[in-house]
Amino acid sequence: RGKKVALITHTAGPAILASDVLERGGLTLAELSAETKQVLRKEGMFPAFIPPQNPIDLATFGYMDKSIYVKIVKLLEKDPTVDCMFPICMSPVGDKNLEVFPFEEMKKTKESLTKPLVFVWIAPSKYEDEFKSWDRIGIPAYPNSERSATALVNLVRIFELRREPLDEPSPGSFSKEFFKEIDKFKSAGKVSLLEHESKRLLKLAGIDVADTCLAKTEDEAVRAANSLGYPVVMKVAHEKILHKSDAGGVKLNLKTEGEVKGAYREIVASVEKKWGTELFLGVTIQPMIPEGIEVIVGALRDEQAGPVIMFGLGGIWVETLKDVVYRLAPISVREARKMLREIKGHHILKGSRGMDPVNEGTLCELLVKTSQLIEQCQFQEIDLNPVICVHNQCLIADARIILRGQ
Structure with missing residues (x-):
């Protein structure tokens, strides 16, 4: 089936919350067929001043007479514009003046349904027996609209996946050199790899990376920049610094040897002040990638x-x-x-x-x-x-x- 849902409710708030979740999940409200609208009006299933549209607003009718829900579910099962159903109903919470929900009648109706159906059953958690009744008749029901809407979205997604052909991912193939490099790092006791080390592995795995050189001194930084070609990016290489920009450790669009030297000195000064130089390994140099x-x-x-x-x-x-x-x-x-x-x-x-x-x-x-x-x-x-x-x-x-x- 598809993603067009019919929402049935007698209370507005939960319906609004559910609509947001359903929309984010890719479901849309169905435009009810003319025949369905005619039956809804003819059978007097809701107040005359409310138009027969989706969401189907039962107002107090749905709270006082819960058998209406069974009738509407049967009606929507025949409506070709509706793919799934989402009723919202409030428990009578022990009010003896209200009829209990007709679980047995809903169970019989459910046995002939071909469309997904998820209920919102608004009841306090202490009314555990009511939720057991939903379990017993085999209809998913949750105590709030967000959980129920999420369940319906997932249920529709399952139906979609079942219609799709099986799509097995192909196994990856990596070189011996790649695995040897990993073994080197592990033998050296490395756990968190630095940028230039990570990029070296990625390049061996066949992934495009920006060419990156580690420079331990100012002169090495200049030579690396001259080799790669200007403009370049300079970044700090430090065992403890993960967010380089926050530490003042990133310099962009360096176009000359003088700018490279100045950037190196600024990074070193910033690292010395905030982190110390014990774990400072130098800087990385890479070409400035065009904006994208x-x-x-x-x-x-x-x-x-x-x-x-x-x-x-x-x-x-x-x-x-x-x-x-x-x-x-x-x-x-x-x-x-x-x-x-x-x-x-x-x-x-x-x-x-x-x-x-x-x-x-x-x-x-x-x-x-x-x-x-x-x-x-x-x-x-x-x-x-x-x-x-x-x-x-x-x-x-x-x-x-x-x-x-x-």
């Missing part, structure tokens, strides 16, 4: 879920917008493309403010390769941020890899 669309690619080995891959908008956006999506690793190219479409800012990948659109094929290859790395190799965490997408490339501007412990 920044994304983040990450992966980690979760204690419960296992290998996980993450994708989102990069740079400062990942911290401010937190617009990221996750998958269990490894993933296929098709799953990678779905990840690109699922972030809220996916339109940015199409190009904005004069920037070229992202080469989705290249970006998907990066996602797939990173998912293979976290699944097959002795990595605990991979952080590629930012990845700059420009000129049909996806270049790793900064990287950090954490190796798994023994």
Whole structure:
């Protein structure tokens, strides 16, 4: 089926909350058929002053006579415009003047349903027996609209996945030199790799990275810049500094030897003042990558879920917008493309403010390769941020890899 939902309620607040969750999950409110609207009005299932539309607002009718819910579910099962149903109903909470919900009648109705159905049953947690009644008749029901809406979104997603052909991710293939390099780091007792070390591994794994040199002195920094070509970027290399920009450890667009020397001295002075020089290893030099669309690619080995891959908008956006999506690793190219479409800012990948659109094929290859790395190799965490997408490339501007412990 599809993603068009019919929402039935006698209380407005939970319906509004549910609508937000359903919309974020890709579901939309169905436009009820003319036949359904006619029956709703003819049968007098709600007050005459309320139009027969979706959401179906039963007002007090639905609270006083809960058998109406069974009738409407039967009616919507026949409506071709409706793919799934989402009733919201409040428990009478022991009020003897109100009829109890007709669970047995709903059970019989449920047996002939072909459409997903998830209930919101608004009741205090102490009314455990009522929720057991829902379990008994085999209909999912939750005490608040957000949980129920999330359940329906996931249920529809399961139906979608079942319709899709099986898509097995291909196994990664990495060179002997790549694994030897990992063994070297582990033999040396390394756990958290520095940027230039992480990039060396990524390059051996066949991933495009910005060429990066470690310079331990001012003169070495100048030679590296001359070799790579101007303009260049200089970043601090320090065992304890993770957020280089916050520590004053990043200098951009250096165009001359004089600027390189000045930047080196400024970084050294900043590190000495805030961190000390004991763990200071020097600076890294890399070419200044042209402006492009920044994304983040990450992966980690979760204690419960296992290998996980993450994708989102990069740079400062990942911290401010937190617009990221996750998958269990490894993933296929098709799953990678779905990840690109699922972030809220996916339109940015199409190009904005004069920037070229992202080469989705290249970006998907990066996602797939990173998912293979976290699944097959002795990595605990991979952080590629930012990845700059420009000129049909996806270049790793900064990287950090954490190796798994023994």
